[in-house]
Amino acid sequence: MPDAALAPKPGTPPQATLNSALDARGAGGEPLAALRARAREAYESLELPYWRRSGFWQTSFAGLDLASLQPIEREPDPAAAPQIVSGRANAGVLVQRDASVVHVELDGELAERGVLLCSLEHAASAHTELFERYFMRRLLLDRDKLEAASAAFWSGGAFLYVPPGVIVEDPFQIVYEIGAAGSAQYAHTLAIVDRGAEIRLREYDLAGAAFDGDALHAGQFELYLEDGARCRLAQLTDWSQGCVSDASTSIVEVGRDAYCHWLPALLGGRLIHHHDELVVAGTGGDMAFRGVLFSEAQEHLDVFAVDLHETGPSGGDVHWRGAATGESRASFEGLIKINQGAQRSHTYLQFHSMMLSENAKLDAIPSVLVGADDVSASHGGTVGELDEQAIFYMQTRGLSRPQAVRVIVEGFFEPLITQLEDDQLEEAIRSRIGAKLAAAAADIERYALAR
Amino acid sequence: MAPQLQIRNLHVRTEDREILRGVDLTVQRGELHALMGPNGSGKSTLANTIMGHPAYEVTEGEIVFDGENIIELEPHERAKLGLFLAFQYPVAIPGVSVANFLRMAINARREEPIKMKDFAAQLTRAVDLLDVDRSFTSRHLNDGFSGGEKKRAEVLQMAMLAPEIAVLDETDSGLDIDALRTVAEGVRKLHEDQGLGVLIITHYQRILDYVKPGFVHVMMDGRIVLEGGPELVERLEREGYDRIREEVGSRA
Numbered sequence: 001m002p003d004a005a006l007a008p009k010p011g012t013p014p015q016a017t018l019n020s021a022l023d024a025r026g027a028g029g030e031p032l033a034a035l036r037a038r039a040r041e042a043y044e045s046l047e048l049p050y051w052r053r054s055g056f057w058q059t060s061f062a063g064l065d066l067a068s069l070q071p072i073e074r075e076p077d078p079a080a081a082p083q084i085v086s087g088r089a090n091a092g093v094l095v096q097r098d099a100s101v102v103h104v105e106l107d108g109e110l111a112e113r114g115v116l117l118c119s120l121e122h123a124a125s126a127h128t129e130l131f132e133r134y135f136m137r138r139l140l141l142d143r144d145k146l147e148a149a150s151a152a153f154w155s156g157g158a159f160l161y162v163p164p165g166v167i168v169e170d171p172f173q174i175v176y177e178i179g180a181a182g183s184a185q186y187a188h189t190l191a192i193v194d195r196g197a198e199i200r201l202r203e204y205d206l207a208g209a210a211f212d213g214d215a216l217h218a219g220q221f222e223l224y225l226e227d228g229a230r231c232r233l234a235q236l237t238d239w240s241q242g243c244v245s246d247a248s249t250s251i252v253e254v255g256r257d258a259y260c261h262w263l264p265a266l267l268g269g270r271l272i273h274h275h276d277e278l279v280v281a282g283t284g285g286d287m288a289f290r291g292v293l294f295s296e297a298q299e300h301l302d303v304f305a306v307d308l309h310e311t312g313p314s315g316g317d318v319h320w321r322g323a324a325t326g327e328s329r330a331s332f333e334g335l336i337k338i339n340q341g342a343q344r345s346h347t348y349l350q351f352h353s354m355m356l357s358e359n360a361k362l363d364a365i366p367s368v369l370v371g372a373d374d375v376s377a378s379h380g381g382t383v384g385e386l387d388e389q390a391i392f393y394m395q396t397r398g399l400s401r402p403q404a405v406r407v408i409v410e411g412f413f414e415p416l417i418t419q420l421e422d423d424q425l426e427e428a429i430r431s432r433i434g435a436k437l438a439a440a441a442a443d444i445e446r447y448a449l450a451r
Numbered sequence: 452m453a454p455q456l457q458i459r460n461l462h463v464r465t466e467d468r469e470i471l472r473g474v475d476l477t478v479q480r481g482e483l484h485a486l487m488g489p490n491g492s493g494k495s496t497l498a499n500t501i502m503g504h505p506a507y508e509v510t511e512g513e514i515v516f517d518g519e520n521i522i523e524l525e526p527h528e529r530a531k532l533g534l535f536l537a538f539q540y541p542v543a544i545p546g547v548s549v550a551n552f553l554r555m556a557i558n559a560r561r562e563e564p565i566k567m568k569d570f571a572a573q574l575t576r577a578v579d580l581l582d583v584d585r586s587f588t589s590r591h592l593n594d595g596f597s598g599g600e601k602k603r604a605e606v607l608q609m610a611m612l613a614p615e616i617a618v619l620d621e622t623d624s625g626l627d628i629d630a631l632r633t634v635a636e637g638v639r640k641l642h643e644d645q646g647l648g649v650l651i652i653t654h655y656q657r658i659l660d661y662v663k664p665g666f667v668h669v670m671m672d673g674r675i676v677l678e679g680g681p682e683l684v685e686r687l688e689r690e691g692y693d694r695i696r697e698e699v700g701s702r703a
Contacts, residue, residue, distance in 0.1 A: 388505075393542040395526035396502045396535070397556040397608060403527075407555070411546020411591075 021306045021337050022251065022277055027151070028136035032124050035136060039151035042142035049144030049247065051273060051302060057329065057361075059273050059302040061146060064245055069184035069216045071099035071155055078103055082206060084236075084428050085173040091199070092117040094158045095175040097208065098183045101156040113166055120157025120188050130161055134192055138251045138279065139220050146247040150186045150218040157188040158203075164195040164226075171200040171422065178206075178244060181213025187248075189221045193229040193258075200232045202425065205248075207240040219248035225258040227282060233262045234420055238432060239269035249275040254314075256282030263290040263420060266301055267432045277306040280314040280345070290416045291320035292429065295328035295360070296436045302331045309338045309345040312372065316347030321413055323353065324360035325440035333365040334379065340371035349379040354412050356386065357440065358447045384412070386448050402441045405448075406434055454517045454533060454615040455479045456501070456648070462511035463493075463500050470496045472673040473512070480615050480648040485659055485684065487652075488670035489692045494652045495539060497670070498620040502526050502536045516616075531560045533615030537605040537622050543593040549604060550574060550588040553611050560612075577610040580640060582633050599630030606637040609647075616648035617641075623658035635661030656684045671696060 027035060050060035080095040080103040092106040094117060101119040116127060123131050141151035158174045176187045193199055205217060217239070225231055231252075239246060246269050254260050264276055278289050287307075295301040307316045316336070324330045334349045351364040366379035386408055394404035410417075410430055420426050437444065456478045463471035470493045478484050488494050500507045501514060503526040513520045516532055524532075544552065553574065558564045578585055581603050593601050602622055609617050619638065623631055639662050641647040651662060659681075667684055669677040671692070676699040677683065687695065 387542070390542045390544060392502075392504055392526060393538060394544065394552075394556075396530050396538075397552075397612065398527050398530040398559040399556060400527050400559070401525070403555070403559065407544060407547055407552070411544060414546030 021308050021335060022138060022140060026136045026138040027141045028134070028139070029132075031132070032135070035141065036152050039141040039148045043145055043148035043152050046142070046145040046148055049146060049273075051304075057331075059271070059300060059331070061245060061247060061271065061273070064216065065214065066184075066216075069182060069214065071153065071186065072180060072183045074098050074100040074102050074179070076102050082175060082177065082204070084204060084424065085175065085202070088424055089170045091115075091168045091170040091172045092160070093173045093175070094119070095177065096156040096158065096185075096187065097177045097179050098185055099155045101158070107170070110166070110168060114163040115166060115168070116159065116161040117172065118159050120159045120190055121155065123159035123190070127159070127161070130192065131159070131190070134222070134224055135190055137222070137224065138253055139222055139249060144247075146218040147220070147249060150188065150220050154186040154188040154220070158190070160191040160201070162193045162197040162199050165197060167198040168200070171202050173202045173204070175204045175206065176217065176219065177208045178215045178217060178239070179208035179211070181211045181215055181243075183215045185215070185217045185219075187217060187219035189219075191223045193223070193225050193231050195226045196228040198230040200422070201234075203235045205235070205237040205239065205246065207238070207244060210240070214243045214245070217244060217246040217248065219246070221248070221250035223252045223260075225252070225254050225260055227256040227258060229255065229258045231260050232421070233260060234422070234425060235264040236267065236425070236429070237265070237269060237272065237274070238267040243270050245269075245271040247273045249277070251277045251279065254278065254280045254282065254285040254287050257284040258282060259286045261288045261290070261419065263292070263416065265291070265429055266293040266303065267429065267436075268296070269299060269301065271300045273302045273304075275304045275306075277308060278316070279308045279310060280316060281310045283311055284313060286315035287317070289316065289318040290419060292413055292416055293320070293322040293330055293332065294433060294436055295324045295330040296440060297326040297328060299328040301329070304333045304335070306335045306337065307347055307349060309342045309347065311339075312342040312375065313344035314342065316345070318347070318349040319416065320350070321352045321354070321416055322362055323356055323409060323412070324362045325357045325436065325443055327359045329361045331363045331365065334367070336368045336377045336379065338370045338372055338375050338377055343372050343374045345372065345375045345377070347377050351381040352384065352412070353381070354384050354409060356409070356444050356447065358443075358450065385451070386444075388448065401445065402438065405441075405444060406437050409433060409437055454648070456534070456616050457515040458497075458501070458512070459515065460512035461497070461500070461509065461514065463496055463507050463509055465506060465508070469510070470507075470673050471500070474670075474673070474675055476668060476675060478616055478648050478650050481646040482648050482666065483642055483662065483664045484650045484666040484668065485653065485664035486650055486668045486670060487654070487656075487684070487687060490654065492670045493673040494670055495620055498536055498618045498652055501618055502534060503529055527559070530614075535609055535612060535614035535617040537602075537609060537617060537619040539621040539624060541593045541601040541605055543591070543596070545591050545594045547592055548589050549592050549607070552592045553588075553608060556608070556612060573611060577607050580610055581607050581637050583607065598625045599627065602626060602630065602634050606634050610637065610641055613645065614647065616650070618650045618652065620652050621654065622651070623653055623655065631658060632661060638662050656688045659684050669695060671699065
């Protein structure tokens with residue numbers, strides 16, 4: 001007899017109630033039109049998703065009025081690059097505004113060496129062989145309505161291919177910008193770093209000019225690192241104060257002897273569910289999976305981070321940090337999964353949180369699933385609060401209380417932020433954290449003094 | 452008139468008990484004072500109260516700096532007036548380097564941020580004074596520092612922030628003789644060269660072999676019970692606190 005308490009509510013797709021690793025092979029391998037048709041079918045039959053955590057709370061997109069949200073076409077705009085990627089040396093920049101790619105630039109020398117950077121739409125027709133080999137190799141299209149919508153309706157999109165052995169110091173910058181209320185942005189990035197190549201890749205999910213009203217970002221991101229490839233990947237999600245709902249899946253596949261350093265920074269959005277999955281798929285693959293999250297005001301932020309080892313020996317190291325202010329809710333669910341036969345895999349998952357506010361909630365839910373016996377996999381974490389003695393210490397040096405709080409919170413995130421090795425991005429993240437602290441100063445002080 | 456710190460009839464309590472019971476003490480800029488006393492006599496409470504630690508409540512009396520009663524001021528406002536406290540147990544601040552922290556602290560008391568060149572020159576002078584390696588300033592403040600490094604970092608901050616009057620709370624505790632000598636030398640130079648007013652709080656006379664106080668105060672049970680010149684240090688060394696206690700006890 002099935003346990004009635006555990007049974008999903010009628011009409012709920014079972015996959016949508018709890019997070020699980022993608023594990024299975026992806027949806028790809030078919031022509032694009034067939035994939036889109038299949039996704040559209042799933043889209044029409046599925047409900048808006050919610051993710052439920054027993055005993056905690058749920059992340060629900062049921063309130064989203066999908067009918068009021070439409071893709072918005074935009075004209076090309078050579079001046080589209082936002083400040084965060086401007087005024088610096090870049091390997092390439094691609095900007096998508098709402099539903100259209102409005103700007104692409106690629107270093108000429110890299111283009112000559114065979115590097116490709118273009119819209120995914122263009123890649124589907126111009127680089128068909130590469131496109132069909134990799135597109136949705138690991139991503140799925142039918143776990144929930146928003147995933148299906150993204151797979152069915154994506155437009156623009158980003159495609160990056162780096163040929164074998166090409167080593168690029170400057171970053172590739174991919175920007176998704178939502179510019180208006182009512183915008184439904186179905187984003188899709190496909191990046192391939194071929195054998196022995198080495199790059200830095202950034203993705204920014206940003207609100208453009210301030211707007212009032214709802215918008216949606218349903219994104220899919222896939223990065224494949226072939227044998228011996230290396231990538232430092234950072235993703236910055238900051239929908240600012242706008243009413244953006246964001247349900248996205250990112251997957252990074254690390255091949256044989258390949259390495260990925262991946263740092264998502266989630267710094268703002270009304271309602272976010274991110275599924276971020278790092279798969280070590282080749283022998284000797286290694287990865288460092290870092291993350292920074294900071295929710296404020298009424299924001300709801302839900303991260304499911306997966307460290308999946310399909311083969312061994314392989315290495316992993318997952319280290320996230322989070323803080324929350326106001327009445328925001330943030331949840332980090334971390335899963336280590338070591339498949340059967342992935343012997344000699346070694347990995348560790350840690351989450352540290354900083355409590356700053358009486359009414360904010362920040363939960364960490366680690367779990368470990370191990371199918372091999374010669375492995376090490378464990379998790380740890382801490383829950384910290386502001387250290388009053390440290391605040392007093394800094395005050396005696398002349399720092400005001402809010403300044404001292406900022407030093408502590410920045411210091412809390414600093415071990416991860418400095419790993420970006422990117423001054424401009426690091427400063428942007430620090431200043432965003434500073435702004436969040438300033439906005440919540442009264443709230444933070446009330447909580448600290450009430451303790 | 453030189454800036455001065457005047458403590459008048461100061462009564463201080465924590466949640467559960469009264470610790471200071473009427474303390475009077477004046478430190479002028481350019482003077483070197485020692486405050487001695489057994490453990491639990493209230494010395495650290497006085498140090499923390501001077502800087503405005505929120506755990507200590509002033510129930511009576513005043514703390515006057517340059518003619519202004521500073522009881523109601525926040526700790527950082529007192530720091531900006533020119534007061535400094537070197538901690539007995541300096542707190543680790545992970546994620547911020549000594550140099551960056553110092554630049555923040557200096558800028559907190561200026562209208563315009565200090566020029567990098569000026570800051571670097573100041574830092575070099577202070578580093579030389581404290582006999583520490585330059586790489587010291589790029590480490591995270593007090594994070595993983597040895598006892599001696601922490602106390603050096605305290606005096607380094609004091610040298611950089613150039614206060615009018617500094618309170619050193621048991622800066623000598625837990626130091627080996629080399630570290631003690633370096634730290635004491637640093638304090639002495641700041642006193643002699645820049646006219647820093649100093650209140651050295653200590654349990655032992657050891658540090659006072661290197662920094663000679665002009666004024667010595669002995670605290671017991673939350674009061675100053677005995678005052679005098681440098682000769683008092685030798686007497687305490689010879690006779691111990693118990694003897695003094697008997698004497699002032701019988702006089703009281």
